[in-house]
Amino acid sequence: MTGRPTPHPSPVTRPFWAACARHELTIQRCGGCSSAVFYPRPVCPVCGSSRLDWVAATGRGTLYSYTVARRATHRRLADRVPYVIAIVELDEGPRLTSTVIGTDPADLAIGVRLQVDFEDDETVSFPVFRVAS
Amino acid sequence: MSAVPPPSIVGVAERAPVRDTGDETDLTLSASIAVEALADAGLGLSDVDGLLTHPMDVASRLVPSTLGEYLGMRLGYADSVDLGGATAVGMLWRAAAAIRAGMCSVCLCLTAVPRTTAGTTHTGPTRRTADLSPWREFDVPYGNIGATEGYAMIAMRYEHEFGDTARARAEIAVAQRANAAHQPKAYFSGRPLDVDEVLASELIADPLRKLDCVLPTGGAAAVVVVRGDLALRAPRPAVPILGAGEAVTHKTITYAPSLTDTAIKDSADRAFAAAGVARSAIGLASLYDCYTSTVLLTLEDAGFCAKGEAAAFVGDHDLTWRGSFPLNTHGGQLSFGQSDVAGGMSHVTEAVLQLQDRGEGRQVRDLRYAFVHGNGGIMSEQASVVLGVVVS
Numbered sequence: 001m002t003g004r005p006t007p008h009p010s011p012v013t014r015p016f017w018a019a020c021a022r023h024e025l026t027i028q029r030c031g032g033c034s035s036a037v038f039y040p041r042p043v044c045p046v047c048g049s050s051r052l053d054w055v056a057a058t059g060r061g062t063l064y065s066y067t068v069a070r071r072a073t074h075r076r077l078a079d080r081v082p083y084v085i086a087i088v089e090l091d092e093g094p095r096l097t098s099t100v101i102g103t104d105p106a107d108l109a110i111g112v113r114l115q116v117d118f119e120d121d122e123t124v125s126f127p128v129f130r131v132a133s
Numbered sequence: 134m135s136a137v138p139p140p141s142i143v144g145v146a147e148r149a150p151v152r153d154t155g156d157e158t159d160l161t162l163s164a165s166i167a168v169e170a171l172a173d174a175g176l177g178l179s180d181v182d183g184l185l186t187h188p189m190d191v192a193s194r195l196v197p198s199t200l201g202e203y204l205g206m207r208l209g210y211a212d213s214v215d216l217g218g219a220t221a222v223g224m225l226w227r228a229a230a231a232i233r234a235g236m237c238s239v240c241l242c243l244t245a246v247p248r249t250t251a252g253t254t255h256t257g258p259t260r261r262t263a264d265l266s267p268w269r270e271f272d273v274p275y276g277n278i279g280a281t282e283g284y285a286m287i288a289m290r291y292e293h294e295f296g297d298t299a300r301a302r303a304e305i306a307v308a309q310r311a312n313a314a315h316q317p318k319a320y321f322s323g324r325p326l327d328v329d330e331v332l333a334s335e336l337i338a339d340p341l342r343k344l345d346c347v348l349p350t351g352g353a354a355a356v357v358v359v360r361g362d363l364a365l366r367a368p369r370p371a372v373p374i375l376g377a378g379e380a381v382t383h384k385t386i387t388y389a390p391s392l393t394d395t396a397i398k399d400s401a402d403r404a405f406a407a408a409g410v411a412r413s414a415i416g417l418a419s420l421y422d423c424y425t426s427t428v429l430l431t432l433e434d435a436g437f438c439a440k441g442e443a444a445a446f447v448g449d450h451d452l453t454w455r456g457s458f459p460l461n462t463h464g465g466q467l468s469f470g471q472s473d474v475a476g477g478m479s480h481v482t483e484a485v486l487q488l489q490d491r492g493e494g495r496q497v498r499d500l501r502y503a504f505v506h507g508n509g510g511i512m513s514e515q516a517s518v519v520l521g522v523v524v525s
């Protein structure tokens with residue numbers, strides 16, 4: 001399998017990718033208002049607090065929406081066409097962009113339950129999702 | 134003698150969209166469209182004391198001064214608007230507000246985007262820090278990059294909640310193509326389309342097909358906004374900016390508060406409230422149409438029909454210039470061509486031409502008010518205006 005466009009982590013986001021390398025999905029939890037926060041930020045987008053703690057996510061979520069890309073949207077993804085681009089709503093609340101693997105795109109439907117998995121390339125482990133069994 | 138109107142549009146110019154603008158640059162396109170729009174208003178470059186432009190490839194920063202110098206302007210107000218497809222509509226209220234604040238009296242709102250078929254199109258300034266954007270880090274790795282896939286995810290969610298819209302989407306594309314037949318500048322003018330052709334076109338990103346999507350072009354368009362007393366002396370009827378709204382909620386669609394209840398509602402509600410004009414008084418809807426599905430959402434969230442009823446609304450109305458709900462009478466960008474931010478301006482220029490009774494073979498009868506909506510990014514930037522006309 002080919003790679004994906006490589007992210008360039010910053011000091012704020014490095015803990016997220018470090019956890020991914022251990023195959024753990026983490027998000028931030030605000031010490032000020034208890035909001036779950038994704039993507040990583042230095043301040044809570046709900047209340048402005050900088051008391052943000054890294055916590056393990058359950059890795060479970062729901063398919064909020066998706067599309068099937070019939071043309072490559074990036075040269076590094078060209079070998080994967082057709083591929084699923086998904087918006088996953090984590091059980092903790094935040095939504096993130098990912099993909100759903102292991103299921104024929106024709107069998108997908110909004111609302112299906114998903115479980116995180118990880119796809120390793122040479123340098124990065126990317127969170128991806130599978131339909132929960 | 135007429136009462137002095139609010140700041141008004143008194144001149145427009147638009148270049149026909151093309152796939153390849155050849156040797157033209159941001160500056161050469163800007164220069165010719167500026168002179169043309171000012172001539173339409175009975176003005177010249179030396180009359181301009183306000184300039185609104187947008188990020189251009191010609192300069193990574195300082196575009197307003199670069200352009201002002203190029204055109205020999207002495208400016209009391211100079212700015213760059215960066216709202217994607219909402220840029221053009223966003224310029225209108227900024228021009229009006231600057232005039233009301235006494236910062237200028239003649240404000241040129243200018244969009245110009247060269248394009249070559251080699252694929253280099255306007256992308257705005259590039260910076261090394263771009264790699265640190267959240268989008269680049271968390272969305273690009275999965276291919277959530279282009280507009281089509283983002284709008285496809287919106288349409289997929291919409292259809293999950295409210296039912297299939299494939300036919301209604303096709304009907305929008307067909308009606309707008311019929312309108313384009315009467316606008317010779319439209320890229321697809323003279324090339325009729327039917328519903329079956331749309332439904333059979335290539336699937337690009339489920340559920341959107343090729344003919345649900347705009348065709349990228351290069352082009353330029355400009356309008357001249359002047360103080361109310363000057364507007365009454367203009368050679369053509371003044372088109373006052375009666376009310377405006379703007380709303381921005383996200384950059385990447387993944388982080389939008391909702392995929393089906395959009396910020397168009399906030400933007401449109403503010404515009405209608407400020408104008409004191411009812412939806413029922415609108416004789417022309419000039420709605421940003423990067424995709425057919427965008428029009429469905431805009432019809433609902435701008436308040437022309439209830440949530441979930443846009444497909445039925447489309448089925449119940451004739452959307453052509455002589456129909457019961459004239460929509461995008463220039464063909465919309467779907468048939469006119471999408472010249473990046475200049476495509477957003479095409480919805481403004483068409484509304485002005487129609488209000489000034491210059492719609493030629495597609496003139497909407499007895500038109501008094503038009504609603505223009507601009508939408509940027511992936512439903513991320515919204516701007517609305519209600520325009521009127523001073524009949525002397």
Ligand SMILES: [Zn+2]
Pocket residue numbers: 030031032033034035044045046047048049
């Ligand atoms: Zn908080």
